Amino acid sequence: MATLKELSKFExxxxxxxxxxxxxxxxxxxxxxxxxxxxxxxxxxxxxxxLEVASTIYPYTAWNCSFIHSAFENAGATISGVEAAxxxxxxxxxxxxxxxxxxxxxxxxxxxxxxxxxxxxxERGHNMVxxxxxxxxxxxxxxxxxxxxxxxxxxxxxxxxxxxxxxxQPRKDLTAIMAAHNIPYAAQTSISNWQDVHKKAKKAFDVExxxxxxxxxxxxxxxxxxxxxxxxxxxIAVETRxxxxxxxxxxxxxxxxxxxxxxxxxxxxxPQGRFRHLFAPGNEHVIKAIQEEIDNRWLALLSRCGExxxxxxx
Amino acid sequence: xxxxxxxxxQGKRTKAVRPDMNWEEITKAGNVYxxxxxxxxxTGDWRTIRPVWNKDRCIHCxxxxxxxxxxxxxxxxxxxxxxxxxxxxxCGICANVCPVHAIDMFSExxxxxxxxxxxxxx
Numbered sequence: 001m002a003t004l005k006e007l008s009k010f011e012x013x014x015x016x017x018x019x020x021x022x023x024x025x026x027x028x029x030x031x032x033x034x035x036x037x038x039x040x041x042x043x044x045x046x047x048x049x050x051l052e053v054a055s056t057i058y059p060y061t062a063w064n065c066s067f068i069h070s071a072f073e074n075a076g077a078t079i080s081g082v083e084a085a086x087x088x089x090x091x092x093x094x095x096x097x098x099x100x101x102x103x104x105x106x107x108x109x110x111x112x113x114x115x116x117x118x119x120x121x122x123e124r125g126h127n128m129v130x131x132x133x134x135x136x137x138x139x140x141x142x143x144x145x146x147x148x149x150x151x152x153x154x155x156x157x158x159x160x161x162x163x164x165x166x167x168x169q170p171r172k173d174l175t176a177i178m179a180a181h182n183i184p185y186a187a188q189t190s191i192s193n194w195q196d197v198h199k200k201a202k203k204a205f206d207v208e209x210x211x212x213x214x215x216x217x218x219x220x221x222x223x224x225x226x227x228x229x230x231x232x233x234x235x236i237a238v239e240t241r242x243x244x245x246x247x248x249x250x251x252x253x254x255x256x257x258x259x260x261x262x263x264x265x266x267x268x269x270x271p272q273g274r275f276r277h278l279f280a281p282g283n284e285h286v287i288k289a290i291q292e293e294i295d296n297r298w299l300a301l302l303s304r305c306g307e308x309x310x311x312x313x314x
Numbered sequence: 315x316x317x318x319x320x321x322x323x324q325g326k327r328t329k330a331v332r333p334d335m336n337w338e339e340i341t342k343a344g345n346v347y348x349x350x351x352x353x354x355x356x357t358g359d360w361r362t363i364r365p366v367w368n369k370d371r372c373i374h375c376x377x378x379x380x381x382x383x384x385x386x387x388x389x390x391x392x393x394x395x396x397x398x399x400x401x402x403x404x405c406g407i408c409a410n411v412c413p414v415h416a417i418d419m420f421s422e423x424x425x426x427x428x429x430x431x432x433x434x435x436x
Contacts, residue, residue, distance in 0.1 A: 028407075232410075
């Protein structure tokens with residue numbers, strides 16, 4: 001594992017001057033992932049979303065590497081096409097450099113709209129990395145619910161009020177779905193632990209064939225928390241088992257972090273304005289339902305990873 | 315009539331963005347031929363609070379560098395060098411993740427007022 005001292009000497013691939021909000025989680029995640037590519041030449045593709053529209057406002061680009069625009073639904077298809085073209089050119093001897101291919105998508109562009117192109121790219125086995133920056137709603141268009149939005153969250157298309165207490169369905173487990181494609185590498189990670197992100201991103205780049213990374217990347221506007229607390233918040237998400245850190249390498253599930261203490265989900269919900277209504281009287285059943293969902297998913301994850309099936313001690 | 319400048323892969327025009335640039339001068343397919351040219355665009359004027367480095371307390375762990383979303387912490391030879399105030403948006407994450415509290419956040423307004431007072435004294 002390289003130290004930050006060594007890592008800081010690699011070239012910066014996502015430079016300042018992009019127009020992401022102050023304190024945006026995407027900037028941090030992208031810098032971490034591209035830093036893990038170290039000395040490789042990278043080609044980046046990007047699904048439409050905050051990251052794409054804020055980093056490539058014509059005639060500027062914040063990407064200090066090759067970059068290709070694509071529409072919302074086809075980041076996976078675009079980057080797999082680029083990879084196929086590269087393979088052909090390499091075979092013809094027209095390119096002698098080595099490249100790595102990476103696609104970034106938000107949760108809307110990955111969980112919902114871009115799901116078919118991502119699934120197809122993974123099935124065809126292109127040598128690429130797909131990184132999902134999960135901020136749990138369509139933040140770019142004004143905080144609409146996506147299938148990654150957790151139960152009970154207040155969004156503009158699932159507004160909390162007298163009729164419903166926020167989103168009614170639990171979130172989709174995309175990392176498990178991607179692992180079910182039997183790809184060489186799929187992992188879930190959080191920016192609170194930069195070593196974990198770096199290790200997993202490096203593995204994803206080094207692996208031959210498709211790899212998938214799911215990164216929890218908070219949005220200060222949509223989540224409505226105190227912006228500088230981003231690292232603590234993502235840490236609590238891991239501690240409450242809302243966002244478990246695990247990886248699936250060639251079909252082998254491995255849990256990377258096991259919380260020692262049982263931290264109730266309220267700790268994660270409380271600092272965020274989008275869950276404020278859950279603490280009003282009459283909404284206790286939603287928190288209970290969220291907690292049950294998390295406990296069930298945690299037990300299922302433990303059994304997949306071959307760990308003893310028990311909740312952390314209270 | 316001057317011929318259309320279709321700019322086939324030359325990308326000459328992207329280096330100078332002018333307010334009076336018309337559509338014929340825009341590069342083919344909206345390509346940008348200079349990677350990382352957003353560096354010339356300054357986002358530092360968004361900032362309302364400013365990070366200030368305390369040299370004596372800093373242990374050069376570079377955790378602030380790792381967590382800056384704007385690549386606004388410049389590290390040279392594995393050591394903290396300076397803040398890039400041209401791009402720093404003042405989110406305050408660096409001050410929050412610093413284990414030894416070597417970064418303090420100051421209000422830009424307050425700093426302006428202090429500067430003004432100093433100038434008046436002189």
